[in-house]
Amino acid sequence: MLDDTHRFLDLATERLGLDADVRKQVKQANAEHVFQIDLDNGKSFNAYRVQHNNSRGPYKGGIRYHQNVTLDEVRTLSTLMSLKTAAVGLPLGGGKGGIEVNPRELSTKELEELTRKYVRGLHQHIGPDQDVPAPDVNTNGTIIDWMVDEYEKLTGDTTRASFTGKTIANGGSLGRDAATGRGGVLSLTEWLTLEGNGEKPMRYAVQGFGNVGSFFATTIADMRPDWTLVAASDSQTAVYDAKGLDADKLQKFKEDGGRFKDFDGEKITNEELIALDVDVLVLAGLEDAVSDSNMKTVQAKYLVEMANSPVTFNAHEYLEDKNHVIIPDIIANAGGVIVSYLEWVQNRADEKWSKDKVNQRLAKYMKSATNDLYDYVAENHVGMKLAGFVLALKKLYDK
Ligand code: GLU
Numbered sequence: 145m146l147d148d149t150h151r152f153l154d155l156a157t158e159r160l161g162l163d164a165d166v167r168k169q170v171k172q173a174n175a176e177h178v179f180q181i182d183l184d185n186g187k188s189f190n191a192y193r194v195q196h197n198n199s200r201g202p203y204k205g206g207i208r209y210h211q212n213v214t215l216d217e218v219r220t221l222s223t224l225m226s227l228k229t230a231a232v233g234l235p236l237g238g239g240k241g242g243i244e245v246n247p248r249e250l251s252t253k254e255l256e257e258l259t260r261k262y263v264r265g266l267h268q269h270i271g272p273d274q275d276v277p278a279p280d281v282n283t284n285g286t287i288i289d290w291m292v293d294e295y296e297k298l299t300g301d302t303t304r305a306s307f308t309g310k311t312i313a314n315g316g317s318l319g320r321d322a323a324t325g326r327g328g329v330l331s332l333t334e335w336l337t338l339e340g341n342g343e344k345p346m347r348y349a350v351q352g353f354g355n356v357g358s359f360f361a362t363t364i365a366d367m368r369p370d371w372t373l374v375a376a377s378d379s380q381t382a383v384y385d386a387k388g389l390d391a392d393k394l395q396k397f398k399e400d401g402g403r404f405k406d407f408d409g410e411k412i413t414n415e416e417l418i419a420l421d422v423d424v425l426v427l428a429g430l431e432d433a434v435s436d437s438n439m440k441t442v443q444a445k446y447l448v449e450m451a452n453s454p455v456t457f458n459a460h461e462y463l464e465d466k467n468h469v470i471i472p473d474i475i476a477n478a479g480g481v482i483v484s485y486l487e488w489v490q491n492r493a494d495e496k497w498s499k500d501k502v503n504q505r506l507a508k509y510m511k512s513a514t515n516d517l518y519d520y521v522a523e524n525h526v527g528m529k530l531a532g533f534v535l536a537l538k539k540l541y542d543k
Contacts, residue, residue, distance in 0.1 A: 145431045146220040148457035153223075156533035159526075166541060173222055174198065177269055178215060181243065181261045183254055193241040193266055195275055196222035199540060202273055203239030204229055204481060206280025206309075207262070209287075213242035217431075221280075224452050225481070227536035228474040232513040234485045239275050241266075247282050259287050263294040270295070272305035272492065278484045281430070284355075285311035285321075305491035308484035317487035319502035320480075325359025325428075326503070327479015328450045329367060330510040331471055332424065336446075338518045345370035347422045349444070351377050351414065352429025356450050356477065358398055360426055361391035375417045379429070381405040382417040418442060427454035434459045442468065449473035455529075464527045472532035475513045482509045 150171060157167045177193040192215055195203040205225035218240050226238025243262060247255055269275060279288055288309045295306045310316035319326075336342045348364070350357040353376040364371050372388040381404040383389060389409075397407060405411065418425065418434060419441035427433050428450035434442060439459040447463070447470045449455055455463070455470055463470060486502055489495075513535075520531045 145453050146216045148453060149220050149223055151457045152529055152533050153537075155530050156537050159530070159534055160537055160541075162537070162541060170197075170537070170540075171223070173219060175269070176215070176219070177266060179265045181258055181265065183257055183261075185254070187254070189258065190244040191242070191262055191265060192218045193269065193275070193277075194218045194222040194239060195269070196238040196240075197226040197540065198237035198275075200230060201234070201236040203270075203275035204234075204236040204278070204484065205238055205240040206278045206480075207241035207243070207283055208280035209243050209245050209247045209282040211244060211246040213244040218242045221452055224474060226540065227533060228478050228481060229485075230539040231474045231532055231536040232478045232482060232509050233539070234482065234509075236276075236481070236485060239277070240280070241277055242280075255287070256290050259290045260294040263291050264298065267295055267298045270306065271299070271301065272303055272488070276305070276484070276488055277307050278481070279309040283309075285309060285314075285316060288316075289314045303491055305488050308487040309480075310487070315487075315491055317483055317490055317502055318497065318499040319506065320483045320487055321355070322359040322363060323483035323502075323506060324356045324450070324477050324480035325361070326363045327482060327506060327510050328356070328360050328426070328428075328448055328471075328476045329363045330479070330507050331476050331514045332446065332448050333368070334511045334514040335469070335471060335518060338515065344423075345372070346424050346446075347372045347374050348424035348426060349373070349375040349382075349417050349420050349422045350426040350428055351382075351417055351433055351454075352427065352451060353378055353394060353398060353404075354428065356480075357426060357428030358391070358395040360428060360448075360450060362395055365391040374422055375412065375420055376404070377414050377417050377429075378404045379414075381407075382412045382414055383407050384410045384412045384417070384420075415441070420444070424448065427451055429454065432456055434463075439463060445469060447471070449476050452477065460527060460529050464529075470528055471514075472517075472529040474532050474536060475510075475517055478513065479506055479510060482506050 222240035229236040304315035425444035431453040433454040435456040
C-alpha cells in the first residue's frame with residue numbers, strides 16, 4: 145500500500161512541477177511515535193502514532209486496532225489523512241495511529257487497559273491544538289471515551305476536543321457515526337448528477353458491511369429507495385439477493401454481533417461479490433481489495449473507495465483504462481473526518497448542533513470536493529485518483 149501511494153504521489157508531484165525537496169518531504173512524516181504497551185497480565189503490543197503534516201492545522205486521523213497493523217501501514221494512512229483533509233478543505237493536518245492487536249482476543253477489561261496505556265504513551269504529543277485522534281478500524285465511541293477520560297486525568301484538559309468520535313453523551317456529534325457512509329453516498333450521487341446520470345436507479349453491492357459500509361447502505365435506503373442492494377459481505381461471507389436486501393435489517397444483524405455466514409438467505413464469496421454484474425461496487429473493507437488477482441473480474445461501472453486504498457495502483461490503471469469510474473478514497477471516505485472536524489468545532493465553542501445542521505455542512509463539503517474533482521478530471525483528462533492527489537497537494541503546498 146505504501147508503494148502504491150508513493151507511485152500516485154510521484155505522478156501528482158510531477159504534474160504539479162513540485163521541486164525535489166517537496167517531493168521528498170511529502171513522503172516523510174514530521175514525527176513517528178513507536179512504543180510498546182505492556183498489559184498487567186504480561187501481554188505486549190506494538191503501538192504507533194505517525195504525525196504526517198500539520199501545515200493546515202492540528203494532525204488529525206483515526207487509531208486502528210488490528211492484528212496486521214505495521215509502521216508502514218500507519219505511515220501510509222497518515223499520508224492519506226493529510227491529503228484527505230486538504231482535498232476537502234478542512235483546516236487540519238494528517239496523522240494516524242494503530243495498535244497491532246486483534247481486539248476480539250481481548251476481554252473488555254484488557255481492551256480498556258490497552259486503550260488507556262496507549263494514551264499514557266502519547267499524551268504529550270496529542271491534544272486539541274496538536275493532534276486530535278479519532279476512531280478507525282475496530283475502534284469506536286466507547287474506546288474513544290476511555291481515551292478522553294485518560295487524557296483528562298493526565299493533562300487536566302476538560303474541553304473534550306482532544307479526540308473526536310466520542311459517544312454523544314460524552315461530547316460527540318450527532319451524525320458522526322453515519323458520517324463516512326453518508327459522505328460516500330453524497331459524493332457518488334453528486335458525481336452521477338454531474339455526469340447526467342443522477343436519476344438512474346442503481347443496483348449495488350457493498351464489500352465490507354461494517355461501520356462504514358452499513359451506513360452507506362442505510363443512507364441509500366433513506367435517500368434513494370429506488371436503488372437495490374444486491375449483496376453485502378463481512379470478512380468471511382457475502383449475502384446475496386438479486387431482488388434486494390434490507391440494509392437496516394443487515395445493519396441490525398451486524399450490530400448485534402452476527403456473522404453473515406449465519407444469516408438466512410443465499411451466500412456467495414467475497415470474490416464473487418467483487419465480480420457481480422452491478423452498477424456500483426462499494427469497497428468498504430480493508431486495503432487492496434481489488435488488485436491484480438481480481439481486477440479483470442470487476443463488472444461494475446462505478447467503484448467507490450470507502451476504505452483507504454482498496455484499489456491498488458495497477459488495478460486503478462487497468463480499470464480506468466476500461467472507463468470504470470472510481471471515486472477516490474481521499475474524497476469518498478472523507479465524511480468521517482469532516483464530521484470529526486465539526487465535532488471539534490462544537491466542543492471548542494461548547495455548542496451542540498442538530499443532526500440536520502451537521503448533515504447540511506457535511507453535504508456542502510462533500511459536494512464541493514466532488515465538483516472540484518469532476519472539473520479537474522474533465523479539464524485535464526487524468527485518472528480520478530491522480531486528480532484527487534493533485535487537488536490535495538495543490539492545497540497542501542499552495543500551488
Ligand atoms: N478514521 C477516519 C478516516 O480514516 C476518520 C478520521 C478522523 O475522524 O479523524 O478518515
